[in-house]
Amino acid sequence: MAWRLYALDLSRLEGPAEGVEASPGVWDGTPGAQEGYLASFYPLEEPWEARRAHPLPWPEPLYFVDGRERAEAVLSDGRRLALLGCVAAGAVVYQRGNMRLLETRVRRVGVGLEEALRLGKLVYEPLPLEGPPNPGDVLTALQEGLRKARTLLEEQLAEALAGGLLVVDGPVRLRRQGPVLGYIKTHWARYLPEDREALLSTLKPGERTPMFRVRRKGQELASWYLRLPLPPEGVRPPESGLLRVETPLQGDFGALADLSLSLFPALASHPVKDPRAPQNLLPVGGLERELSRRMGSREVVGRLLARYLGGG
Amino acid sequence: MERIGVVLGSREATPLEFWVGVEGEGLLRLDDLVVVEGFHPKVGKVRYFGMVDHVAKVHEGESFDTDIFLAAEGKIPVSLAYVAHVSVTRIVPEEFFPPDPGSDVYLAQGEDLELALYYDAMKNQRGSTKLPAGFLKNGEVAYLNLEFLSGVKGGHVNISGISGVAAKTSYATFLLKSLLESGVLEEAHQARVLLFNVKGEDLLFLDKPNLRLSEEAKEEYRRLGLPPTPFGSVRFLAPPRKGGEGILPDVETRLEGVKAYHWDLVQFAQKGLLPFLFTDKGALTNLGFLVAHVTEKLRRLAEGQKGPHLLVADWLGGELPEGITFDDLGRVRLKSFSDLVRYLEYKLLGPETGEGEGDRTWTARQARGTLEAFVRRLRASVENVAHLVRGDRKGNPPDPLEGGEQVHVVDLAKLSPQGQMFVVGSLLSDLFAKKERGQYRGRVFVVLDELNKYAPRDEESPIKDVLLDIAERGRSLGVILIGAQQTASEVERRVVGNAAIRVVGRLDAAEAERPEYRYLPTSFRQRALILPQGMMILHQPEIPVPLLVRFPFPAWATKREEVLEDNSAEALRREFF
Numbered sequence: 013m014a015w016r017l018y019a020l021d022l023s024r025l026e027g028p029a030e031g032v033e034a035s036p037g038v039w040d041g042t043p044g045a046q047e048g049y050l051a052s053f054y055p056l057e058e059p060w061e062a063r064r065a066h067p068l069p070w071p072e073p074l075y076f077v078d079g080r081e082r083a084e085a086v087l088s089d090g091r092r093l094a095l096l097g098c099v100a101a102g103a104v105v106y107q108r109g110n111m112r113l114l115e116t117r118v119r120r121v122g123v124g125l126e127e128a129l130r131l132g133k134l135v136y137e138p139l140p141l142e143g144p145p146n147p148g149d150v151l152t153a154l155q156e157g158l159r160k161a162r163t164l165l166e167e168q169l170a171e172a173l174a175g176g177l178l179v180v181d182g183p184v185r186l187r188r189q190g191p192v193l194g195y196i197k198t199h200w201a202r203y204l205p206e207d208r209e210a211l212l213s214t215l216k217p218g219e220r221t222p223m224f225r226v227r228r229k230g231q232e233l234a235s236w237y238l239r240l241p242l243p244p245e246g247v248r249p250p251e252s253g254l255l256r257v258e259t260p261l262q263g264d265f266g267a268l269a270d271l272s273l274s275l276f277p278a279l280a281s282h283p284v285k286d287p288r289a290p291q292n293l294l295p296v297g298g299l300e301r302e303l304s305r306r307m308g309s310r311e312v313v314g315r316l317l318a319r320y321l322g323g324g
Numbered sequence: 325m326e327r328i329g330v331v332l333g334s335r336e337a338t339p340l341e342f343w344v345g346v347e348g349e350g351l352l353r354l355d356d357l358v359v360v361e362g363f364h365p366k367v368g369k370v371r372y373f374g375m376v377d378h379v380a381k382v383h384e385g386e387s388f389d390t391d392i393f394l395a396a397e398g399k400i401p402v403s404l405a406y407v408a409h410v411s412v413t414r415i416v417p418e419e420f421f422p423p424d425p426g427s428d429v430y431l432a433q434g435e436d437l438e439l440a441l442y443y444d445a446m447k448n449q450r451g452s453t454k455l456p457a458g459f460l461k462n463g464e465v466a467y468l469n470l471e472f473l474s475g476v477k478g479g480h481v482n483i484s485g486i487s488g489v490a491a492k493t494s495y496a497t498f499l500l501k502s503l504l505e506s507g508v509l510e511e512a513h514q515a516r517v518l519l520f521n522v523k524g525e526d527l528l529f530l531d532k533p534n535l536r537l538s539e540e541a542k543e544e545y546r547r548l549g550l551p552p553t554p555f556g557s558v559r560f561l562a563p564p565r566k567g568g569e570g571i572l573p574d575v576e577t578r579l580e581g582v583k584a585y586h587w588d589l590v591q592f593a594q595k596g597l598l599p600f601l602f603t604d605k606g607a608l609t610n611l612g613f614l615v616a617h618v619t620e621k622l623r624r625l626a627e628g629q630k631g632p633h634l635l636v637a638d639w640l641g642g643e644l645p646e647g648i649t650f651d652d653l654g655r656v657r658l659k660s661f662s663d664l665v666r667y668l669e670y671k672l673l674g675p676e677t678g679e680g681e682g683d684r685t686w687t688a689r690q691a692r693g694t695l696e697a698f699v700r701r702l703r704a705s706v707e708n709v710a711h712l713v714r715g716d717r718k719g720n721p722p723d724p725l726e727g728g729e730q731v732h733v734v735d736l737a738k739l740s741p742q743g744q745m746f747v748v749g750s751l752l753s754d755l756f757a758k759k760e761r762g763q764y765r766g767r768v769f770v771v772l773d774e775l776n777k778y779a780p781r782d783e784e785s786p787i788k789d790v791l792l793d794i795a796e797r798g799r800s801l802g803v804i805l806i807g808a809q810q811t812a813s814e815v816e817r818r819v820v821g822n823a824a825i826r827v828v829g830r831l832d833a834a835e836a837e838r839p840e841y842r843y844l845p846t847s848f849r850q851r852a853l854i855l856p857q858g859m860m861i862l863h864q865p866e867i868p869v870p871l872l873v874r875f876p877f878p879a880w881a882t883k884r885e886e887v888l889e890d891n892s893a894e895a896l897r898r899e900f901f
Contacts, residue, residue: 104401111398279399285388298400301385 015129017321018088020314022151049203049226056234057222057266060208062215065270071191073176074106074275075114078296079166080303081158082310085317086151087122094124095154096136096317099162100303101169104295105176111295114173117165118306123157131320134313177268179275181296184233184258191268195276196256197291203235203256213250215239218277223269225261232261236269240280240290253280255291325430328352331360332407333425339372339415342422344429346406352376354847355461355872357432357440358410362423371416372423373432373440375869377847378409411845413440413869442866443467448476455508456548457499457862458873465548466873468825468864470508474767478824478865479799482775483808484841485829491857492808492829493526494882496771498875499806503769504730506549514766517731518724518755520748522773527733528578529881531558533888537879544876554880559729561585561722563739563747566711574738577884585734586712587750588719589664590631593622597713599786600749601705603742610694611701617688618668618698633715634658638683639667659715662706669699708740712747722751725764741777748778749787756794759801767802770794775807776814788816795822813838828852828861828870844870 057063079101087094102116122129122136129136139157167186170178177191184194203226204212211221220238227233235258242253255276259268280290281297288297328350332343342360346352353376360372383395383402395402410429416439432440446454446469454467472478481499483492500517503509521527531554545552562573564584573584587597598619602611629635635655658664672687672695674680681687687695724732734751736744758764772778772791779791794805795818805823812820813835820826820840828844831852835841841849848861848870855861858877863870881887 106398109398111395111401113401113403285391294394294399295401298402302401302403305385 015087015089015094015125015321017317018086018093020085020317022083022086022155049201050205052225052227053203053205053208054225055208055222056225060211060222062211062219063222064219065273068271068274070106070275071177071271072107073173075103075170075173075176075178076105076180076293076295076299077101077103077166077170077173077178078181078299078303079162080300080307081162082304082307083155083158084120084310084313085321086154087321092124093150093154094122095151095158096120096122096129097158097161098307098313099158099165100307101162101165102299102303102306103169103173104299106295111298113299113302115169116303116306117169118303119161119165121158121161123154123161132316134316177271179293183228184231184260187260191263192259193268193272193275194258195291195293196258197288199251199254199256212237212254215250215254217241217245217253218273220257220269220273223266226258233258234261234265234269235259236272238272238276240277242280242283242290253290325359325433325436327428328358328431329408329429331423331425331427331429337422337425339420339422340412341374342372342410342412344376344408344410346379346408350406352379352406352408352431353461354379354851356408357413357437357462358429359432359436359440360410360423360427360429362421362427364419364421367419367421370419370421370423371439372412373414373416373436374410374412375440376408377411377845377869379407381406411869413867414442437464441467441871442469445469445866446471450510453508456502456506456550457871458860458875459544459548461872461874466862466871468862469866470503472824472865473503473804474509475799475802475804479804480795480823481804481806481825481827482812482820482823483806483827483829483860484812484831484835485808485810485827485855485860486832487810489830489857491860492827493771493773494858494878495827495829495860495875496773496806496808497527497530497878497880500731500769500771501550501555501879502548504555505551509767511766513730515730515769516724516764516766517769517771518722518751519731519733519771520773521733521735521737522744523737524883525575525577525735525737526882528560528562528575528582528735529883529887530555530731530733531581532881532886533890534878534881534886535888536886537877537888541877541879545879548876552879555731557728557730558733559583559727559731560733560735562735563743564711571717573735575735582735583720585720585722586714586717587721588632588717589634589658589661589713589715590626590629591719591721592661592664592713593626593634595750595754596620596623597746597750598622600746600753601709601742602701603745603785603787610690611697614688614690614694614698618672618686621686631715632718634664636667639670657715661710661713661715663715664713665699665702665706668702672699705742708742709746712739712743721754724751724755724768725758745778745785745787748772749785749790752787752790752794756790756798756801756803759803765802767804769804769806771806771808773808775809775819776811779816779819781814781816791819792816795819811835811838812840824865826863828855828863829859830855830857848872 081097081099083095083097085096098120100118103114104111105114120134120136121139123139124141125138127138139161141153141157170186179193182194184192217239220236223234223236226235237254237256240253240255242248257272259265279293281292281294283289286292286297329344329346331337332345335343356376358374362370382405384405394400438444453470455470456465457468458466460466485492504512519527533554542552560582562575562582562584564571564586565574571584573582575582596619599615602615635657637655639656658667672682674682722732722734736747779788794803809815833853836849836852843863859874861870862873
C-alpha cells in the first residue's frame with residue numbers, strides 16, 4: 013500500500029506524540045541530561061569567584077552556525093509511520109565590521125522512508141529509522157531522526173568553514189582545527205555542585221564563572237557560565253540571563269573564555285524584540301529568520317502534501 | 325541586452341504595472357526604461373515595455389526600525405531588497421495578460437527603447453517626425469512627435485514652472501531652435517516666429533553667440549542634430565521711449581539692431597485696436613457694446629486716410645484745445661493719442677463747457693453713466709499707450725509675417741500691464757486675421773509667457789478671446805501657440821487643454837497638487853518640486869508616461885555679459901564702414 017497522509021500537524025496526533033513534544037530532550041539541544049557531570053566536577057580556574065575581562069576585538073572571520081528543523085507531515089502506509097520534515101542549516105559571518113549571510117542549506121527528508129518521495133517540486137530523501145522499530149514510541153524515534161538530520165547538516169556546513177572562530181548553537185560536537193565555541197541557552201543539566209552554584213545568581217552582566225571541565229562521550233571540554241544583559245536589570249531572576257559556553261579543552265581555551273565576555277553580551281538580543289532574549293543571539297536570530305524563509309511556507313507545503321497524498 | 329532583475333512575485337504583477345527586484349550590482353533608476361518578455365501558450369510571446377517610476381531599498385524581514393542600528397554595527401545579518409515599480413508604456417502585441425513573476429527584466433536599449441517610447445510611430449508618408457526635444461536620463465536623445473506640435477494631429481505647447489528656476493523661456497527657445505533648424509519641420513524656412521519678451525531683456529540677444537557655451541554643450545547640440553549657433557535671422561522690436569524727441573527704442577542693454585515699434589492713429593482706427601485697451605470688458609456689458617460701436621465708427625472715420633495723423637471734420641471750433649492744426653480742407657488734425665481721446669470725449673459727452681449732449685451717432689443710445697465710464701478708462705490709458713499709438717509719425721507696428729527675418733522678438737518688458745495687453749492683443753488679432761485670410765502660407769509660432777495674465781481663468785478680455793481662438797482654431801490655420809505660465813491652474817482651461825505638448829519645469833508644492841497636473845504620475849509631480857534648472861518633464865499624447873528631459877545650455881546669449889564679441893577684422897570693418 014502506498015504512503016498516505018496521516019497528519020499534517022504533529023500536535024493533533026493522539027497518544028505518545030504529545031508527550032514527545034514536551035520532552036526537553038528534543039528541544040533544548042542538551043539531550044541526555046546526565047547525573048554524571050556533577051560527580052566529575054573539576055574547576056579549571058581558582059578561586060571560585062566572578063570574573064571580568066578587558067574588551068577584546070572580535071576575531072575575523074567570526075562564524076555563527078545554526079540549524080532549524082520542521083516536521084511537515086506524518087505518513088502512514090497502513091503498517092508503518094514515516095515523518096516528512098525539512099531541515100536547514102546556515103552560517104553568518106562577521107567580517108570587516110559587517111555581518112552577512114554566508115551560506116544556507118535546506119534538505120527535505122522522510123524519516124522512515126526507504127526510497128525518495130517526489131511530490132511535485134518537493135523531494136524527500138529517504139532516511140531509514142535506526143534500530144528496531146519500537147511500536148510504543150515510533151513518533152519519538154521519527155523526531156529523533158529528523159533532529160539527527162539537522163545536526164548532520166549543521167556539522168557538514170561547519171566543517172567547510174575555514175579559519176577564524178566558529179560559534180555554534182548547542183554543545184560542541186564537531187571536531188575542528190581552529191577554535192570553536194558552543195553556547196547552551198537552556199539549562200536542564202546541572203554542572204555545578206550546590207556550594208558553587210550560588211555564584212550563578214550573583215553574576216553581573218558581562219561577568220562569568222571560572223572555567224570547569226566537562227567530559228562528554230570521550231570529549232574533554234572547558235565550560236563556564238556567563239551572564240548576559242537583560243534589560244531592565246533587576247526585574248527578572250538572575251539566572252534568566254545565564255548562558256553556558258563550552259570549548260574543547262585544547263589550545264588557549266582560557267583566552268576564549270575571556271573573549272566570550274566581549275562577544276556574547278554584545279550580541280544578546282533585547283526582550284522587547286525577541287521572546288527568547290537574551291540568549292537567542294542577534295545574528296542567530298537573523299539567521300533563523302532566513303532559514304525559515306528558505307524552508308518555504310508551512311501552509312504552501314501543507315497544501316502540496318495534501319494534494320499529492322490526499323486526506324489529512 | 326542587459327538583465328537587470330526579475331518581476332516580483334510578492335507583489336501583484338499586472339499588465340499595466342509591476343514590480344521588479346533588482347539583482348546584484350544592477351542599477352535601476354527613476355525613468356529608466358525596461359522590457360519584459362511574457363509568454364502564454366494561447367497568445368504567444370508578449371513584450372511589456374515600461375518606465376521605472378518608483379525605486380526603493382529596504383531591509384527585508386526586519387520588523388523593528390531600530391534593527392538598523394544592530395545592522396549598522398554588524399550584529400545582525402540583513403537582507404537588502406532593491407525593488408522598482410514599473411509603469412507599462414506599451415505592450416506588443418496588445419494582449420493584456422500579466423507577466424509571470426520571475427520573468428527576466430532587461431534594460432530597454434536601442435530598438436527596444438524606440439518601441440518603449442513609440443519612436444517607431446513618429447513618422448508620416450514623407451519621413452520621420454521625430455523632433456529632438458532634449459536628452460533622456462540615459463543620455464539618449466528624447467524626441468517628441470512633430471505632428472502633435474505642428475498642427476497635423478495636434479498643436480500648441482504649454483509650459484508651466486516657477487519663474488527664474490524653471491527656465492521656461494529657455495526651453496521654449498530651445499524648442500524653436502529645434503523646430504527651425506533640425507530639418508524635421510517641412511518648409512522650416514517659411515515658418516515665422518513671434519516671440520514676446522516679457523521681462524528683462526533676455527531674448528534680445530538671440531542672434532549673438534553665447535560666451536559661456538562649452539565644448540561639451542556644442543557636442544550635445546551636434547548629437548541632437550542642431551548647429552550650436554545662435555538664431556540666424558532675428559528682428560528685434562521694442563516700444564519707443566516715453567517723451568523726448570524722436571523715436572528711440574526703450575532698451576538698455578542692447579544698443580544696436582533694435583527698432584522701435586508703434587502704431588499711428590490711422591492704423592489704430594483702421595485695424596480696430598480700440599478694444600485691446602479695455603481689458604475688463606466683462607465688467608460692464610453695455611461698455612462692451614459701446615467699445616464695439618466706437619471701434620466701428622473709428623474704422624469708418626479712418627477710411628481712405630493715409631495718416632499718420634487722423635483727420636476729423638466734425639470737431640467744432642472754439643472747443644479746441646491748443647496746438648491743434650488744420651489741413652487744407654479745414655479738417656482738424658489729431659496728432660497724438662491724447663488728441664484722439666479728447667475728440668472721443670467731445671463726441672460722446674458733448675462740449676466740456678456746459679451739460680451738452682454727445683453726438684448721437686457716436687453714443688449708440690448708451691446711458692451717460694456708460695459713456696462716462698468709457699471716457700474715464702480711455703483717459704486713464706493715455707499715460708500707458710500714448711507712446712505706442714501716435715499721430716506724429718508713420719506707424720511701424722511689428723508684423724512677423726512681413727520682412728525678411730524669421731524670428732520677430734517684440735519687447736514688452738518696459739510697458740505697463742495695459743500697454744502689454746494692448747500690444748499682445750493687437751499683434752495676435754492682426755496675425756490671426758491675416759492667417760485666416762490666407763495671406764501667409766508658412767506656419768507661425770507664437771511664444772508668449774505669462775499666459776495667466778493674457779488668458780486668465782476667471783476673467784473675460786478681448787485678448788483672451790484671441791488666445792482662445794488661436795488655441796482652438798489656430799492649429800488648422802497654422803498658428804501654433806507656445807504658451808508659458810507659472811501656474812497652469814490660473815490659465816483658461818481651454819487654452820491649456822488644447823496644448824498637445826505639455827512641459828513642466830520646477831513647480832511649487834501647492835501648484836503641483838492641482839488637477840491641472842493630474843496627467844503626471846505621482847512620482848513626476850513629486851519630482852517637479854525638485855527639478856533643477858535645465859530639466860523639464862515633457863508630456864506628449866502618444867506616450868502614456870512623461871519623459872524627464874534635459875536640454876542643452878543656450879547657444880545664444882541671454883544677457884549682455886554672455887555675448888561672445890566678434891572681433892574679427894570682418895566684423896569690425898562692417899561696424900565702421
